[in-house]
Amino acid sequence: MQRSLIQHRIVCILFASMFAIGSNIALGQDGYPTKPVRLVVGSSPGGGTDTTARLIQPKLGQFLGQQVLVDNRPGAASMIGAEHAARSDPDGYTLFMGISTMTIVPSTYRKIRFDPIKDFEPVSKVVSVPQLLVSHPSLPPKNMKELILFAKARPGQLNYAAGGYGGNPHMSMVQLLSMTGMDIVYVPYKSGNAGLTDTLTGEMSMMMANMLSALPHVRVGRLRAYGVTTARRAPGADDIPTIAESGVPGYESTQWFGVLVPAKTPRSIVMRLHRDVVRVVNDKEIQQGFIRNGGTPEASATPEDFGRFMQAEIEKWAKVVKAAKMKQL
Structure with a gap:
């Protein structure tokens, strides 16, 4: 009888402990972020990726309730920045300003130290340029x-x-x-x-x-x-013709930027970031900033939509590289 009572108390304590730990984890994620967030950029200050990051930086910080710090890590077709971000802790405090180039380099380099699909969780596309x-x-x-x-x-x-x-x-x-x-x-x-x-x-x-x-x-x-390079003239720059209409029919190429986080970042944090990045992209002031410089703001409906888009880009550029008979470095 006494042994049964002791066992019952031990079980209750264990369940209470597990509940407390689970609650603390949930509270930690629900309270995210509690400190400044870093946005890694794989180019030097002043480049297109950096311009995109700095355009969304203040508003994203406002929506998150924490300062967003741009961290420039240029070089090797953005691969240095991408590798650094991929290897960062998956805690939501390191974001990566993804770029279309990261879906091309798997076809142009024999060895890259990150996988654009496996090493990242997609958050949302931001703009096509x-x-x-x-x-x-x-x-x-x-x-x-x-x-x-x-x-x-x-x-x-x-x-x-x-x-x-x-x-x-x-x-x-x-x-x-x-x-x-x-x-x-x-x-x-x-x-x-x-x-x-x-x-x-x-x-x-x-x-x-x-x-x-x-x-x-x-x-x-x-x-x-x-x-x-796009099939249509750019918004905010419709006085500049497309290359296709200027003597190279059928030519088209687009660059895009989007936000990603390291793989295994908790789902609740990914969804919080998706919500706030979409709010930023849909902000009229931000949209005008992109349009004024020829960009088209494009938020992803879901993180999964952005992931599928990236996979399609990898497959598209693999065909282009093969057709051009380019060397893999």
């Missing part, structure tokens, strides 16, 4: 047709800047050269922003630039724009 083919104003051609004729008459004499091998800007240019027969030399840069700096000084002939970072320079005459 055209690439913008630009040159220093001193380059003679004034439009796309003139550029094609000019380049074809000078094979291997012009160069173009782009971030790491296999990144979205590089692949967009590879696709253009393949479709036009132009022979323009690729000069890789640690980041797109570094390439943009040298294009602005005239050291580089041209580049396939991120719209968010290049358009302001086009507006003040420091760069000449030849066309956007």
